[in-house]
Amino acid sequence: MGKKIGIIGLGTIGSYLKERIESSDKFELAFILDVDKTKATVSSLDKTNLSKIDLVVECASAEAVKEYAAKVLEKTDLMILSSSALAEKNLEEKISVARKKFGTKLFIPSGAIIGLDGIVAVKEQLESVELVTRKNPKGFGRNDKKETVLFEGNARKAAMLYPKNVNVAATLALNGIGFEKTRAKIISDPKCTANTHTVTAKGKFGAFHIKVAALPSKNPKTSGIAALSAWRKINEILLGRSLD
Ligand SMILES: NC(=O)c1ccc[n+]([C@@H]2O[C@H](COP(=O)([O-])OP(=O)(O)OC[C@H]3O[C@@H](n4cnc5c(N)ncnc54)[C@H](O)[C@@H]3O)[C@@H](O)[C@H]2O)c1
Numbered sequence: 431m432g433k434k435i436g437i438i439g440l441g442t443i444g445s446y447l448k449e450r451i452e453s454s455d456k457f458e459l460a461f462i463l464d465v466d467k468t469k470a471t472v473s474s475l476d477k478t479n480l481s482k483i484d485l486v487v488e489c490a491s492a493e494a495v496k497e498y499a500a501k502v503l504e505k506t507d508l509m510i511l512s513s514s515a516l517a518e519k520n521l522e523e524k525i526s527v528a529r530k531k532f533g534t535k536l537f538i539p540s541g542a543i544i545g546l547d548g549i550v551a552v553k554e555q556l557e558s559v560e561l562v563t564r565k566n567p568k569g570f571g572r573n574d575k576k577e578t579v580l581f582e583g584n585a586r587k588a589a590m591l592y593p594k595n596v597n598v599a600a601t602l603a604l605n606g607i608g609f610e611k612t613r614a615k616i617i618s619d620p621k622c623t624a625n626t627h628t629v630t631a632k633g634k635f636g637a638f639h640i641k642v643a644a645l646p647s648k649n650p651k652t653s654g655i656a657a658l659s660a661w662r663k664i665n666e667i668l669l670g671r672s673l674d
Contacts, residue, residue, distance in 0.1 A: 432458040433668040434483045439490025440469040442649040446657040480505040492593040503528040509537040513600040517589030539663035542653035543598045545640040549606045555634040560613045564626040567618045568650040578618045585612035625653045
């Protein structure tokens with residue numbers, strides 16, 4: 431019997447994971463929850479469908495994290511893609527309480543960014559982390575004809591204003607110096623064909639730069655590498671390894 435996985439959100443990332451899970455004998459798809467009833471196999475999460483599940487994967491929206499995270503963590507481990515949801519202090523606190531009380535774990539895959547191992551390694555000496563995210567206007571549901579700076583400020587505010595586009599800022603903040611100190615600049619650029627994230631991290635250790643130019647998936651907001659990172663993380667969590 432394979433490890434049982436529940437999926438919340440059968441969109442671009444969820445569909446990819448479903449296909450990988452179903453074509454592996456190591457895993458079993460236990461349920462799909464989606465606001466779109468045509469995609470869902472369950473209509474809500476309760477003790478019955480959460481029992482004997484090894485991992486629930488959220489790849490839906492920040493709203494879904496708000497709605498289901500604490501409920502899932504009462505029963506089993508949870509991996510979330512919509513990390514921007516954790517910019518809301520109350521939710522982060524609620525999740526932390528649930529994890530501690532029920533002894534469950536919350537996982538966040540690297541998603542659309544790389545190099546988190548470096549951020550974590552230098553964390554105690556880290557003084558500043560700056561992210562510049564540049565996407566085609568389509569990724570923001572806009573129609574800009576020239577480069578437009580949409581936001582400049584801290585990661586908490588960025589995540590509140592652009593939850594679908596700044597999961598990278600949130601993931602960096604959670605692994606590094608937090609939502610207040612992590613800086614984010616968001617640029618809509620009609621010349622942009624890739625979703626580009628440039629990170630500059632500085633501290634007593636020196637400095638490093640991370641640059642990702644990831645092609646968007648079917649969803650122009652979402653980089654294709656996010657689904658790959660989620661699949662890798664599932665393997666790591668449930669099978670204790672990172673390769674198939
Ligand atoms: N961590 C990262 O770096 C990273 C990268 C890319 C995407 N993401 C995030 O991952 C999530 C999924 O991305 P995607 O491109 O697959 O999205 P998508 O829009 O293609 O699919 C989302 C699916 O979730 C469903 N859904 C939305 N809200 C829901 C809710 N409250 N309850 C149940 N179902 C709900 C939708 O009906 C849809 O089927 C998004 O929140 C996105 O911002 C994170």
